[in-house]
Amino acid sequence: MIVPVPVLEVNNLKVYFRTKRKHFFEVHSHIHAVDGVSLKVEFGKTLGLVGESGSGKTTTGLAIARLVQASSGSVKIMGKEVLGLQGEELRVQRKHIQYVFQDPYSSLNPRLRAGRLVREALDRLKIGHTTERSIRVNELFRQVGLSREHERLFPHQFSGGQRQRLGIARALASHPDLLICDEPVSALDVAVQAQILNLLRRLQKEMGLTYLFISHDLGVVQHMCDEIAVMYVGQIVEQADRISLFKNPMHPYTKGLLASVPSADPNRRKKTQIQIYGEPPSPIDPPLGCRFSSRCQLAEERCHFETPLLRKIKANQKVACHLI
Amino acid sequence: MPDPILSIKNLTVVFKTRSGDVPVIDDVSFSIAPREILGIVGESGCGKTMTSLAIMRLMPEQGKITSGSIRLSGEDLVVASEARMCGLRGNEISMVFQEPMTALNPVFSVGEQIAEVLKTHQGLSNSEAREHAIELLESVKIPLPSQRANDYPHQLSGGMRQRVMIAIALACKPKVLIADEPTTALDVTVQAHIFELLHELRDQTGTSIILITHDMASVAEMAERVMVMYAGRKVEEGPVEEILKNPLHPYTQGLIRCVPHLKETISPERKDLHEIPGIVPPISHFGRNECLFAPRCCFVEDRCLNQRPLDSKRAAKHLTACWQENTNFEKVFA
Numbered sequence: 001m002i003v004p005v006p007v008l009e010v011n012n013l014k015v016y017f018r019t020k021r022k023h024f025f026e027v028h029s030h031i032h033a034v035d036g037v038s039l040k041v042e043f044g045k046t047l048g049l050v051g052e053s054g055s056g057k058t059t060t061g062l063a064i065a066r067l068v069q070a071s072s073g074s075v076k077i078m079g080k081e082v083l084g085l086q087g088e089e090l091r092v093q094r095k096h097i098q099y100v101f102q103d104p105y106s107s108l109n110p111r112l113r114a115g116r117l118v119r120e121a122l123d124r125l126k127i128g129h130t131t132e133r134s135i136r137v138n139e140l141f142r143q144v145g146l147s148r149e150h151e152r153l154f155p156h157q158f159s160g161g162q163r164q165r166l167g168i169a170r171a172l173a174s175h176p177d178l179l180i181c182d183e184p185v186s187a188l189d190v191a192v193q194a195q196i197l198n199l200l201r202r203l204q205k206e207m208g209l210t211y212l213f214i215s216h217d218l219g220v221v222q223h224m225c226d227e228i229a230v231m232y233v234g235q236i237v238e239q240a241d242r243i244s245l246f247k248n249p250m251h252p253y254t255k256g257l258l259a260s261v262p263s264a265d266p267n268r269r270k271k272t273q274i275q276i277y278g279e280p281p282s283p284i285d286p287p288l289g290c291r292f293s294s295r296c297q298l299a300e301e302r303c304h305f306e307t308p309l310l311r312k313i314k315a316n317q318k319v320a321c322h323l324i
Numbered sequence: 325m326p327d328p329i330l331s332i333k334n335l336t337v338v339f340k341t342r343s344g345d346v347p348v349i350d351d352v353s354f355s356i357a358p359r360e361i362l363g364i365v366g367e368s369g370c371g372k373t374m375t376s377l378a379i380m381r382l383m384p385e386q387g388k389i390t391s392g393s394i395r396l397s398g399e400d401l402v403v404a405s406e407a408r409m410c411g412l413r414g415n416e417i418s419m420v421f422q423e424p425m426t427a428l429n430p431v432f433s434v435g436e437q438i439a440e441v442l443k444t445h446q447g448l449s450n451s452e453a454r455e456h457a458i459e460l461l462e463s464v465k466i467p468l469p470s471q472r473a474n475d476y477p478h479q480l481s482g483g484m485r486q487r488v489m490i491a492i493a494l495a496c497k498p499k500v501l502i503a504d505e506p507t508t509a510l511d512v513t514v515q516a517h518i519f520e521l522l523h524e525l526r527d528q529t530g531t532s533i534i535l536i537t538h539d540m541a542s543v544a545e546m547a548e549r550v551m552v553m554y555a556g557r558k559v560e561e562g563p564v565e566e567i568l569k570n571p572l573h574p575y576t577q578g579l580i581r582c583v584p585h586l587k588e589t590i591s592p593e594r595k596d597l598h599e600i601p602g603i604v605p606p607i608s609h610f611g612r613n614e615c616l617f618a619p620r621c622c623f624v625e626d627r628c629l630n631q632r633p634l635d636s637k638r639a640a641k642h643l644t645a646c647w648q649e650n651t652n653f654e655k656v657f658a
């Protein structure tokens with residue numbers, strides 16, 4: 001049996017940012033934005049990254065896409081290490097990972113017409129000949145549900161949802177191996193969210209796409225993702241397939257997070273109780289031990305100085321907690 | 325039902341725009357009882373914020389109330405003088421906005437800001453006001469309130485800032501609190517606490533709350549009754565459980581069906597989400613004598629394009645504005 005290479009394989013990824021010093025002699029502190037993250041995404045699958053604001057979801061995505069500098073670790077795309085790449089090699093690699101941002105407006109040049117914006121992505125990555133590129137632009141517009149007429153409009157003439165479609169067309173221009181969607185629907189109205197989520201799922205099936213899907217909306221994540229990793233202060237505390245994670249969350253943080261989500265289902269509502277109080281600790285030189293210990297109702301003595309490792313508990317479930 | 329504390333009748337708010345005068349609020353009526361929590365839902369641009377600003381009489385320059393009444397304990401706010409409104413705002417009726425950072429003054433500590441409200445509205449002395457400010461911070465569950473009182477807004481997290489805003493809004497025990505998307509910018513863990521806090525405050529003080537949100541699940545969690553708005557109009561109104569189980573207006577049905585709800589059970593197979601095609605019409609279409617939802621509606625018929633549907637009562641407390649008697653609905657919640 002041939003074991004297929006995962007599209008994305010991340011090992012022990014760390015991204016530290018230096019804090020600004022107040023005076024020259026002060027020692028630098030570090031923001032541990034991403035602190036030892038390991039992930040794997042197989043071809044055609046969607047991995048969800050969830051967690052509270054500041055937990056390091058975006059930074060993880062940006063580091064994988066080489067849009068921020070990783071401090072250490074390894075990121076392999078189709079088996080090829082990308083963290084060390086420079087110059088021409090990096091430019092070629094960029095075709096293979098594309099990023100869809102939360103706010104499509106700020107990521108699109110307002111002075112270019114929509115057709116040019118998508119076209120530019122092809123030009124920049126030197127994909128195909130002139131006529132091929134025009135045909136490809138037409139095709140991409142059709143695939144994301146925009147018409148030919150839309151090619152002539154400027155981004156500000158688009159609605160939020162149409163702009164996100166444009167952002168997706170642009171990202172798909174280079175036939176990427178991996179599409180990183182960072183809160184792709186958070187800025188949109190619910191009705192438009194459904195349109196974009198359906199589009200992303202349809203494109204995935206039709207084009208065989210692999211997604212890293214970042215979101216804080218657990219309902220959306222449950223609908224979109226095959227597997228989910230829960231992040232807390234730069235680390236993954238639980239990772240499981242969608243059924244296991246939502247049916248049987250094991251980490252106290254995951255349980256609390258799920259319990260906090262309001263629900264329109266009366267049966268689910270009866271059971272939810274708030275479990276998480278307070279706020280996450282600062283990611284600046286975070287303390288030893290379990291990072292959740294300051295909010296965990298089950299915390300024991302050792303939780304405050306022994307760091308729990310992410311361990312396999314079941315076939316499809318990994319948890320980082322001393323009690324599990 | 326007890327007499328409503330706030331009763332809005334046939335409210336119309338007209339905006340002057342380049343394409344003429346348009347009603348951003350178009351003949352809207354609703355009321356709220358003492359201690360009641362009413363949710364208002366709808367996509368952005370449907371007039372939720374304008375409705376609350378009209379009640380507060382804080383609309384932007386180009387907006388004008390052209391007809392209708394807004395009665396607070398019987399008194400019509402539409403005809404109240406500006407001086408009278410100043411006396412009511414903060415005392416009888418308060419509002420919490422989506423972005424607490426813009427509503428707080430960055431150069432004063434949060435303790436000073438709350439104390440200021442107490443001094444102007446209740447005539448407390450400096451030391452009384454400061455003491456009471458700390459009590460209020462405590463009542464919204466801010467840890468170490470006497471220390472936090474000295475913090476400036478930027479030193480607090482988003483959730484803490486929103487609590488401060490709620491503390492300010494509740495400083496004078498208003499009869500009605502309007503919370504306009506108070507948790508949209510916050511994490512769900514924080515949102516859960518803000519919701520719990522609002523519930524507790526209502527239970528303790530009897531304040532009525534209007535919760536504006538775009539999230540049906542938040543309405544389900546928080547409110548007893550819900551009003552759905554579309555393009556400046558009320559399209560459906562009723563008890564929350566009833567609306568969730570048996571929504572009658574195609575827009576309400578769409579809002580419930582298009583969301584990937586977290587449910588009690590999770591199924592291996594995933595169907596496509598229901599789509600409401602298109603988007604909310606531009607403001608220039610508001611006010612037309614037709615159903616403004618028609619371009620997005622799968623039940624549309626001729627009459628919908630020629631006449632605005634009127635409110636019709638379908639059950640004891642369940643109103644909807646739709647010409648169709650039979651809008652079949654694939655049930656989401658049994």
Ligand SMILES: Nc1ncnc2c1ncn2[C@@H]1O[C@H](COP(=O)(O)OP(=O)(O)OP(=O)(O)O)[C@@H](O)[C@H]1O
Nearest residue numbers: 017031033052053054055056057058059060216283
């Ligand atoms: N360029 C940067 N310089 C310094 N610190 C940064 C930088 N980018 C991110 N951080 C910090 O790294 C941590 C993780 O941030 P990140 O944006 O990845 O979180 P997130 O999980 O995406 O949050 P959100 O849900 O709010 O988008 C935060 O503490 C953030 O303040």
Ligand SMILES: Nc1ncnc2c1ncn2[C@@H]1O[C@H](COP(=O)(O)OP(=O)(O)O)[C@@H](O)[C@H]1O
Nearest residue numbers: 339348367368369370371372373374375384607
């Ligand atoms: N200052 C303004 N000038 C012109 N139009 C406005 C202004 N504020 C809001 N509107 C318009 O009024 C309508 C209702 O807006 P709003 O009450 O803010 O909606 P919601 O709160 O439901 O998102 C929208 O179409 C919006 O574009």
Ligand code: SF4
Nearest residue numbers: 290293296303321322
């Ligand atoms: S390791 Fe300890 S503190 Fe951390 S989640 Fe488990 S029980 Fe809680």
Ligand code: SF4
Nearest residue numbers: 615618621628646647
């Ligand atoms: S009135 Fe007609 S167009 Fe409007 S919601 Fe009802 S069926 Fe649809």
Ligand SMILES: [Mg+2]
Nearest residue numbers: 057058059182
């Ligand atoms: Mg982010």
Ligand SMILES: [Mg+2]
Nearest residue numbers: 372373374504
């Ligand atoms: Mg609003």
